Amino acid sequence: MFEVKTIDRFDLTDFAGDVFRTSNTDTPDAILVRSSKVDDSLISKRLLLIARSGTGTNTINVDAATANGTAVFNTPGVNANAVKELIIQNLFRCLRPLNGAVQMMQQLKVAPGEDLQAAAEAKRGDFIGEELYGRTLGILGLGTIGQRLADACYHMGMQIIGYNRSFKNLRHVQQLDTIDEVLEQADFVVILLPLTDQTNQLLSTKQFEMMKDSAYLLNFGRGEIVDNQAVVSALNHNEFAGYVCDFPKTELQDHPKITLLPHLGGNTIEALTHSANLILQNLLDFLEYGTVRSSVNFPRVDLPFMSNQRLTFFFHARDTFWVDVAGIMSRYDLPVQEMMGNTMDGYGYTIVNTDLAEITQQQTQTLLNELNQIDGMIRVRLLNNPTQGEWQ
Numbered sequence: 126m127f128e129v130k131t132i133d134r135f136d137l138t139d140f141a142g143d144v145f146r147t148s149n150t151d152t153p154d155a156i157l158v159r160s161s162k163v164d165d166s167l168i169s170k171r172l173l174l175i176a177r178s179g180t181g182t183n184t185i186n187v188d189a190a191t192a193n194g195t196a197v198f199n200t201p202g203v204n205a206n207a208v209k210e211l212i213i214q215n216l217f218r219c220l221r222p223l224n225g226a227v228q229m230m231q232q233l234k235v236a237p238g239e240d241l242q243a244a245a246e247a248k249r250g251d252f253i254g255e256e257l258y259g260r261t262l263g264i265l266g267l268g269t270i271g272q273r274l275a276d277a278c279y280h281m282g283m284q285i286i287g288y289n290r291s292f293k294n295l296r297h298v299q300q301l302d303t304i305d306e307v308l309e310q311a312d313f314v315v316i317l318l319p320l321t322d323q324t325n326q327l328l329s330t331k332q333f334e335m336m337k338d339s340a341y342l343l344n345f346g347r348g349e350i351v352d353n354q355a356v357v358s359a360l361n362h363n364e365f366a367g368y369v370c371d372f373p374k375t376e377l378q379d380h381p382k383i384t385l386l387p388h389l390g391g392n393t394i395e396a397l398t399h400s401a402n403l404i405l406q407n408l409l410d411f412l413e414y415g416t417v418r419s420s421v422n423f424p425r426v427d428l429p430f431m432s433n434q435r436l437t438f439f440f441h442a443r444d445t446f447w448v449d450v451a452g453i454m455s456r457y458d459l460p461v462q463e464m465m466g467n468t469m470d471g472y473g474y475t476i477v478n479t480d481l482a483e484i485t486q487q488q489t490q491t492l493l494n495e496l497n498q499i500d501g502m503i504r505v506r507l508l509n510n511p512t513q514g515e516w517q
């Protein structure tokens with residue numbers, strides 16, 4: 126039975142079974158996590174999989190996992206609608222002083238017989254807002270969330286401009302050549318980029334000086350994409366109007382022009398449930414069948430398990446790799462019943478359906494040792510078919 130370490134809280138009731146059990150060990154077969162940090166020390170030789178329920182994998186050392194032959198799975202797009210809706214809610218909040226109005230109404234008291242509505246309306250002049258219609262929304266990162274946001278805001282009458290490192294075919298977005306052009310033209314700049322070496326501290330003093338004085342910056346990508354000290358200074362110098370950030374840090378607290386949220390983007394019942402169910406299903410399928418559906422470091426490979434055993438290989442892709450594998454398998458007379466493989470960023474992952482009935486346990490061990498020694502091989506797994514012949 127596989128041992129799975131859960132770093133964040135998950136409801137595993139529907140998945141309890143005989144495939145895995147949860148464990149506190151520091152050398153698990155798999156780790157299940159949201160956006161908490163996965164300590165590098167947990168990436169042991171035994172670790173087959175880190176399963177991230179959610180999109181961003183910046184709290185996982187993906188390079189170390191790859192070198193170790195550990196797959197990193199995530200669930201991109203599953204919380205995109207939740208993030209989109211929260212951003213729209215915050216766009217409105219930038220222009221309509223609803224919090225203040227609601228607070229005023231909670232405190233407003235009238236004498237018996239006095240008309241509450243008349244007293245309230247007498248104060249509404251303090252809460253005049255503005256409209257999103259006709260304003261320009263600038264999106265940095267036109268991926269799943271960015272595209273959904275663009276569509277929804279276009280249909281609310283906004284002009285949409287954006288920047289992405291690769292061009293996307295999008296009907297409602299005017300894609301600009303540089304981030305600077307988006308910053309100069311937008312009334313709202315929304316960050317929906319992943320945190321990478323290229324995006325770390327991407328926006329700082331120089332970029333804030335380009336923004337309109339009346340513009341708002343909304344960061345739902347990752348906190349580190351923005352230089353926090355520079356934000357505070359720019360807001361103090363009225364370089365732009367306000368900052369909404371889903372990634373709170375002490376230096377951003379208690380500023381009248383900064384709204385902090387406790388990382389709420391994907392925090393809806395729908396997104397959390399769907400994401401946890403999906404990652405658990407993908408985790409089970411990888412542990413039992415070697416299937417890879419959505420990974421940031423393993424290519425997608427999904428082959429029906431219609432044999433007694435299967436071998437899976439994760440390796441540095443090179444031209445003669447298969448000559449070496451085929452040579453060893455044929456020496457043991459192992460049939461290749463079906464196989465499927467794919468490559469990604471110079472790494473290959475392949476599943477071979479086979480049958481080890483004709484070789485002894487000791488020969489199987491020697492076979493695995495030989496396969497492991499092939500130049501470029503990172504991890505070999507041998508899986509027994511759990512359905513015990515039901516596929517036939």
Ligand SMILES: NC(=O)c1ccc[n+]([C@@H]2O[C@H](COP(=O)([O-])OP(=O)(O)OC[C@H]3O[C@@H](n4cnc5c(N)ncnc54)[C@H](O)[C@@H]3O)[C@@H](O)[C@H]2O)c1
Binds near residue numbers: 182208269388392
């Ligand atoms: N606040 C939240 O709770 C929350 C929820 C989900 C996602 N996120 C964050 O939002 C990010 C985007 O999510 P998504 O689902 O849209 O991901 P995605 O992968 O679909 O989109 C990211 C886009 O950014 C582009 N990109 C990457 N690096 C770039 C660069 N240097 N310059 C320009 N463009 C670049 C990619 O080409 C892609 O189109 C995630 O990586 C995560 O960090 C936050």
Ligand SMILES: O=C(O)[C@H](O)COP(=O)(O)O
Binds near residue numbers: 159204
């Ligand atoms: O990258 C993501 O999917 C979001 O930031 C959500 O992270 P969470 O799982 O901690 O809510």
